[in-house]
Amino acid sequence: MAQNDEKKELRYGFTTGSCAAAAAKAATIMLLSGKVKDRVSIVTPKGTVFETEILDIQRAENEVSCAVRKDAGDDPDVTDGILIYARATYRESERVNSVNSVDNINNCDQRACGNEIDGRETEIHGCGSPVCITGGKGVGRVTLPGLDQPVGEAAINHVPREMITKEVTEVSEFFDNKLPLMIEIYAPEGDAIAEKTFNSRLGIVGGISILGTSGVVEPMSEKALVDTIHAELSVKRALGNDKVVxxxxxxxxxxxxxxxxxxxxxxxxxxxxxxxxxxxxGEMGFTSFVLAGHVGKLVKLAAGMLNTHSKYGDHRMEVIAEEAEKAGLPESYVERIKECISTDAAIDVIDEYDDIRNERQDKTNSGKETADEYKSLVDETADSGSDLVSITETGIRRIIMNNIMTRIMDTLQSVNPTGMKLYVIMFSNKAGFLAASDGAEDMIK
Known part of the structure; x- marks a missing residue:
């Protein structure tokens, strides 16, 4: 019997990363066993088992390719239904004239396959190691810094790379294979699909990204999600909680x-x-509300956005650049912020200027900076009317983030007619704690 839509449980899907790992596993099994494999299963990082049919199997000497069809469940994902392919080859074998290959399939994404990505140790192997991963047709390439992968590498994020490496390594060990393997991930429809995403704005060109941290796609029906949030709040209020985090x-x-x-x-x-x-x-009667979020999400509140989904806009860099200009950053730094693709990158620009100012102030205080050098520094902020000493002592990043916090609080108060006390804590994964409204940290401790 069909369930009423209001009560229908939404179906979970699986990420492009899970599809790539499953396809890579199947291709490796067929390469090493010489036998067709029409279904495989993997365990996702979330712990959910992903079992899937293997499609479009192509076998040749020392090479196997196959595909897994992306199933996004009930999530409105533009990649739903796309075929994610994996090609497994021995690294000694050289293939030429493959329409799906990058320039040389025997060259893995060396930087992405290194021992470290942005300071994060990984399981991914470098050249000459048992498993190397690269991206082919329809998988985007990174063109701007600040993303999960280095510039120039395939947009296959670190968790999918780890998943692929794990599956291929386990299969290789099972068959006692001693030869290094190359895994190429590609998606023939990726070029067209990518035009419907924000990839080009993020600095990824030529195709889709292979993504996922849990391996599972959680459905994003707006009504269902809001209903779930309402239910969670209701339970906590019913338990007698006056505060919600x-x-x-x-x-x-x-x-x-x-x-x-x-x-x-x-x-x-x-x-x-x-x-x-x-x-x-507020309507349920909570008296205190504490919001803790990443700056990339919360800065959208400062722009007046109450739903922070990208389909409603972005405005992150506009807000940060505006507050940076008000705080006295020179125009050249403000323009750099506007060009940033991530809030972490924007904060790096602010911190760079902060460091220069502090260094020059230290020189001035110690008498090591000439009058001309100091005048040049003062001239940089003259148009803004900012006070050099007060800003350097306080930290210009703190000033900017506190001003953004004020705007965030104003936006939240606009939808808080009951007078519930609002508190906000803002952070970034790279910089850590950034700002908090008055009393917020005391409320959460």
Missing amino acids: VAPGNYGLDFIKSRYNYDLDKAVKCSNFIGDTVQMA
Whole structure:
């Protein structure tokens, strides 16, 4: 019997990363065993088993390719139904004239396959190691810094790379294979699909990204998500809680756990529906509301966005650049912020200027800076009317983030007619704690 739509449980899907790992596993099994494999299963990082049919199997000497069809479940994902391919070859074998290959399939993404990505140790192997991973037709290439992978490498993020390496290594060990393997991930429809995404704006060109941290796609029906948030709030209120701690996603939850040792069973995840969550909490009678989130999400609130999904806009760099200009950053730095593709990159620009100012102020205080050097520094901020000493002593990043926090609070208060006390904590994965409204940290400890 069909269930009423209001009560229908949404179906989970699986990420492009899970599809790539499953296809790579199947291709490796067929390469090493010489036998056709029409179904495989893997365990995702979330712990969910992903079992899937293997499609479009192509076998040749020392080479096997196959595909897995992406199933996004009930999530409105533009990659739903796309075929994600993996080609497994021995690294000694050289193939030429393959329409799906990058320039040389025997050259893995060397930097991405290194021992470290952005300071993060990985399981991915470099050239000459047992498993090398590269991207082919329809998989994008990174062109700007600040993303998961280095510039020039295939847009296959680190968790999918780890998943692929794990599956291929286990199969290789099972068959006692001693030869290094090359795994090429490609998606023939990726070029066309990528035009429907924000990849080009993020600095990824030529195709889709192979993504996923849990391996599972959680459905994003807006009504269902808001209903779930409402239910969680309702339960916590029914248990007698006057205060609720909310985070948009896992980054926020991880932050409050690591910094404040907060019990995550008491927290609520609100996704992009921050405005709705504030309104619902107020209507339920909560007296205190603490929001902890990544700057990339919360800075959108400063722009007046109450739903922070990218389909409603971005405005992150506009807000940061505007506040940086008000705080006295020279025009050249403000323009650099506007060109940033991530909030971490924008903060790096601010910190770079902060460091220069502090270094020059130290020189001035110690008498090692000439009058001309000091005048040049003062001239940089003359148009803004900023005070050199007060800014350097306080830290210009702190000034900017505190001003952004003020704007965030103004936006949240606009949907808080009940007078519920609002508190906000903002952080970044790279810089850590950035700002908090008055009393916010005391409320969460």
